[in-house]
Amino acid sequence: MQTKVTLENLNVHFGSNHAVKDVSLDFPENSVTAIIGPSGCGKSTVLRSLNRMHDLVPSARVTGRIMLDNTDIYDRAVDPVAVRRRIGMVFQKPNPFPAMSIHDNVVAGYKLTGSLKRSDAEDIVESCLKRVALWDEVKDRLKTSAMDLSGGQQQRLCIARTIAVQPEVILMDEPCSALDPIATLKIEELIEELKEQYTVIIVTHNMQQAARVSDSTAFFYMGELIEFGLTKKIFTTPEKRQTEDYITGRFG
């Protein structure tokens, strides 16, 4: 399988806290990679370093290289805005823009950059909402506030908003943790479909979810990458003792 994103000796410090320690990892293209590990092990930190979200945290220091195809996204010449266009992100808590309608939320990436063509808007809205299986539920109230949607619908709207700007990689940080089982199932089905076109990297606390949706799994512990491999292998015959303890729930 082709590699889409490569971490080379990635280190992240927050002040004196060494949160991610010398991680090297290849994320395969057009597949789903799950990042698992106990709370505080640095999963979100790794994910957020992939779209340069740490740029806004003054205490954060990222070293090492992150290659997207053949460019180092931390290269001085690279504009973080351009990186974020290619690597989209879905957050733990659904965060639609509260002042915008459902319609405007889908095309928010265009609207907010002043690049929305009127003639394209309707097509983008319809196709993206269909992709996230939300179209039928909201097609009659596109102009109403996005805040009136349920949590699961809001999260699918956020995914629609992310794919609307056509990224190559989609990062998801516990996208289902605020959702009920049915809404979770819908998002999982969606992730399954997304990988045909995108490279998906998902952080999850839910072992079953990781096993269900991902092709590869990375297990982190205390800022270190302990084991990385095919999900099937990680969940059946892990090589490391810590991995086995964690996925069988015998941790700590």
Added chain:
Amino acid sequence: MKRTPSIRLIKNGLMTLLMVAATLAVLAPLGIIFVHILKMGASSISLDFFTQIPKPTGETGGGMANGLAGSTIMIAMSSLIGLPVGILGAVYLTEYGHNRFADAIRFSADVLAGVPSIITGMVAYTLLVVPMKGFSALAGAVALALIMIPIVLRTTEEQLKLVPGTLREASLALGVPLWRTTLQVTLASARTGIITGILLAIARIAGETAPLLFTALGNQFWSRKLTEPMAAIPLQIFNFAIAPYEDWHKLAWAGALVLVVIMFSLSLAARYFGRQKRYS
């Protein structure tokens, strides 16, 4: 044991009485001021008040049209200076400058807010009136802006801090540059609160007299240039009230009434905006 509840009830009644009294004590001055001004000023409010400039001593009638215009012009000018500085400063503090420099700005703003306004006037006098060799509307506007800046800066900062970080991140993650995120997401979400702060700041400077005493000075006539002395409502109230003419005293009361009504309206407007649904 049986009597305990009644003692409790008496205590409760007493405390309630005390609190009602305290509330009245707070409200009474406001009521007294308003009723008094209304009584003294209402009779002198007429169309003339809004269209005429003060008559020379000895003649009756006249109004404060030049003062109203002057106050409006100087408030507009100081807003032109104070709002951008205050709002941009707040944006810098919350969105960009997470450093020692920002703490220094915050501290300076707090100190500036605490400086008595007469001192602000003296500073504008030394910095503008003396070098320009004359009192001017411009100097008045600068003095008012100096009062406005810290108020706008700190209220805007508070409002921006209320905007959840997840909203900024949502925008940034879509590949929206930080400056556009700040303008279209952060500032837009905090809009109503910021407007409230601006209105309160305007209400505050509309009534300021001391900083205008040695800057705009006041003017019995219309001013033609911003580099000339200019009339302002609070200045006219002050000058007319200390003059020895009954007629002028009446005009001063009318001016006071108009000023109080303007400030009251601004506060009401601020409350109205403050109550609007905040998206966050």
